[in-house]
Amino acid sequence: MTVYKPELLVTASNLEELERLMVAGADAFVVGESRFATRLPGHFSLEQIAQAVELAKQSPRQVRIYAAMNNIMDNTLLDAIPDYVQELARIGVSAVVFGDPAVLMAVRQYAPQLQLHWNAEMTSTNYETANFWGRRGATRFVCARELNMEQIVSMKQHTKLEIQVQVHGMTNIYHSKRSLVQSYMDFKEQTIAEGASSPDAGMYLMEAERPDDRFPIYEDTNGTHIMSPDDLCMIENLHELLEAEIDSLKIEGLLKPIEYNETVVRAYRAAIDAYCSDPATYQFRDEWLESIQAEQQQGRELSYGFFFKEQVY
Amino acid sequence: MSNSATEPKHMLKGKRYRLGRPELLAPAGNLEKLKFAVHYGADAVYIGGQKYGLRSNADNFSFEDMREGVEFAAKYGAKVFVATNIYAHNEDIEGLEDYLRSLEEAGIAAIIAADPVIVETALRVAPKLEVHLSTQQSTLNWQAVKFWKDEGLPRVVLAREASLEEIAEIKAHVDIEIEAFIHGAMCSSFSGRCVLSNHFTDRDSNRGGCCQSCRWKYDLFIDAEQFEDGGEQFTMGSKDLCMIEHLPELIEVGIDSFKIEGRMKSIHYVASVVNAYRQAIDAYFEDPESYVLKPEWLEEIQKAANRPLNTGFFFQTPGSGEHIYEPEDKAAPYDFAGVVLDYEESTGIATVQQRNHFKPGQQVEFVGPGGTFFKQTVGEITDADGNTLDAARHPLQPIRMEVEQPVKPMDMMRKRIGKGQ
Structure with missing residues (x-):
């Protein structure tokens, strides 16, 4: 019997953040190049990914580096994929995160040593679909953030694939190929300062009936992204995911300062270590949550996301 | 009919003159709409059943209605497809096999599916049903199209974000039927990549609960300042797609099925839009060389339209002219x-x-x-x-x-x- 050892997975905006979050307790990182990946907190060139792998190797924790290739790929990107995945394999990346079958086929053909993590975000919603991608080479299934706890537990019970669940941070709730902010400015015959719609510029939307919610919005080469108005925070209920033996717990660091992400990683690290040292006597400690609350951006609530919700349709 | 003798001047690299007539595929929210769509010239219609469809608010079809619809359509030589295009949750899986078998027994020609669990289950338990990959899979490249072909799918509905050039390239690389939306409402997001409804109302957009939140009213804040202080709120919706003026390009790029959106739309809408496209397609194939758009086809469409129209992503990424920011007067007089x-x-x-x-x-x-x-x-x-x-x-x-x-x-x-x- 293997001992259950959950992975604490985080993002990093640059090598400095990666080093700091490694020290804070991360087990794995997902980084990537903006050509192939979307909604990452920062761009990592192949060279920087190689440096990240080197840093990971030196860490006492056996940290792993995953490369995000989660774009909705168009024809123009296809030619570059084989070389890129071969390079990723050569420099020692452990896995590729993908949402497009073109990436899966390329990895299987050109870099079969790489593991494959299926992540189509909001459309990854059931265990049979996990098994479908598993039979075609995926080793991990990243659950949609719109699933609830019961569905996630059931997911784990019905598949042999590793299951990854986001436990903290914001989530993407709308992705358009269009440049919506720019279009609106054109419509209003206004110009905005260069960079005003870039990821970290702090632009947000408010829906007319929900004046308390601020929805971050930004544009990049992949279009327009709208993000959740609150930050998922599952630290109080982490034991439920740990009892279900979820393989990977992800902290999304997008649009957050390094200090915030450090605090969050430390808190989850402490909780996971406490649980793993003795699940029977594990108890949630208020100070973990309080440390996060102390750094939480004003106007953004911590929430349970969809973990304890029933949705209708 | 062969048109290969002369090459049109506007032919792009990778384009080819198609020999076959594309299918005109129309939506039908209920049996009556199905009959009108077929009567007015649809080669195929797509409908929703009681489960697994993305329009949980539409009337939708019982199996008995489906059988009647299939029978009616057959008299015109038309086919009936069923949209089973949700992204299923674990609890939706039970009953799926029986449902798909019942569709097969009812004489349905194809399902339109996005979720691999539905794709795979249909191929296994209902082999007479064709499986068409839904636009909800956001397929935009030829290798992904080839992947689905190798899985046993004869047809892919591309993402609405695909341009004419991208479609041409996909057709050049993969021998598969390509279905493209040519008319009707569009998500302003990638279809399927929006959970605004889930966040606003706990209604699951990818299981048919979309409450069109992109068409609600918003304010934009830049540097924590309201972009228009006390100003008007705006919507984020897209204008509706309408390609009636560009049919030759669509035909010549080799799109196999021309799809009209609108299972929630009225009989009048469906019949008028189908009528216009039917006449245009037939006129083209009557004599491609001398084909011209007749103004009355566009008028027909405008009489049924309820939103302003645009050409989506076929020629370029939509900009400010392709969105609806303010409440519009109803277009149709x-x-x-x-x-x-x-x-x-x-x-x-x-x-x-x-x-x-x-x-x-x-x-x-x-x-x-x-x-x-x-x-x-x-x-x-x-x-x-x-x-x-x-x-x-x-x-x-x-x-x-x-x-x-x-x-x-x-x-x-x-x-x-x-x-x-």
Whole structure:
């Protein structure tokens, strides 16, 4: 019997953040190049990914580096994929995160040593679909953030694939190929300062009936992204995911300062270590949550996301 | 029909002149809409069943309705597809096999599916059902298309974000049927990549609960300042797609199925839009060299349109001109008023089933498949027993009236609204 050892997975905006979050307790990182990946907190060139792998190797924790290739790929990107995945394999990346079958086929053909993590975000919603991608080479299934706890537990019970669940941070709730902010400015015959719609510029939307919610919005080469108005925070209920033996717990660091992400990683690290040292006597400690609350951006609530919700349709 | 002798001047690299006629695929929210869509010229219709479809608010079909629909369509040589395009949750899996087998037994030709669990289950348990990959999979490149072909799918519905050039490249690389939306509403996001409804109302957009949150009202804040202080709120919706003016390009790039969106739309909408595209496609194939767009086809569409129109991503990424930011006046100055049930040649009297209020003295027009069309003023109207009426007030009431030209069952009567009523 293997001992259950959950992975604490985080993002990093640059090598400095990666080093700091490694020290804070991360087990794995997902980084990537903006050509192939979307909604990452920062761009990592192949060279920087190689440096990240080197840093990971030196860490006492056996940290792993995953490369995000989660774009909705168009024809123009296809030619570059084989070389890129071969390079990723050569420099020692452990896995590729993908949402497009073109990436899966390329990895299987050109870099079969790489593991494959299926992540189509909001459309990854059931265990049979996990098994479908598993039979075609995926080793991990990243659950949609719109699933609830019961569905996630059931997911784990019905598949042999590793299951990854986001436990903290914001989530993407709308992705358009269009440049919506720019279009609106054109419509209003206004110009905005260069960079005003870039990821970290702090632009947000408010829906007319929900004046308390601020929805971050930004544009990049992949279009327009709208993000959740609150930050998922599952630290109080982490034991439920740990009892279900979820393989990977992800902290999304997008649009957050390094200090915030450090605090969050430390808190989850402490909780996971406490649980793993003795699940029977594990108890949630208020100070973990309080440390996060102390750094939480004003106007953004911590929430349970969809973990304890029933949705209708 | 072969058109290979002359090459059109606007032919792009990778384009080819197609030999086959594309399928015209229309939506049908219920059995009556199915009949009208087929009667007005759809080669195939797609409908929703009681489960697994993305329009949980539409009427949707029982298996009995489906059988009747399939039978009706078969008389015209048309096929019926069922949209099973949700992203299933664990609890949706139970019952899926039986459901797909029932579709097969009802004579459904194909399902339109996005979720691999539905794709794979259909291939396994209902081999007579074709599986078409839904636009909800956001397929935009030829290798992904090839992946699905190798999985056993004869057709892929591309993401609405695909341009004509991208479609040409996909067709050049993979021998598979490509279906593309050519008309109707579009998500302003990648379809399937939006959970605004889930966040606002706990309604799951990818299981049919979308409440069109992109068309709600928003404010934008830059540097924590309202972009327009106390200003107008705006919507994030897209204008509707309309490609009637560009049919030759769509045909020549090799799109196999032209899809019209709108399972929630009215009979009048579906019949009018199908009617226009049917005539345009037929005119093109009659003589591609001398094909010209007839203004009345565009007028037909505009009479049914309820939003401003645009060409989506076919030629370029939509910009400010392709979005709806403010409330718009209803574009169509016409309203559906009735359906012809019967016509007596000897007396020139038609029986028209009331679908909207109308009365003597009003300007109306009659429209039928293939562009038959005339205008007249409503004269005396009576009920079925011959009692004179001052107005047709009751929904579905059969009304007898004199018509100036022969009409046929299932012809539609429209009235002008607003000025001139």
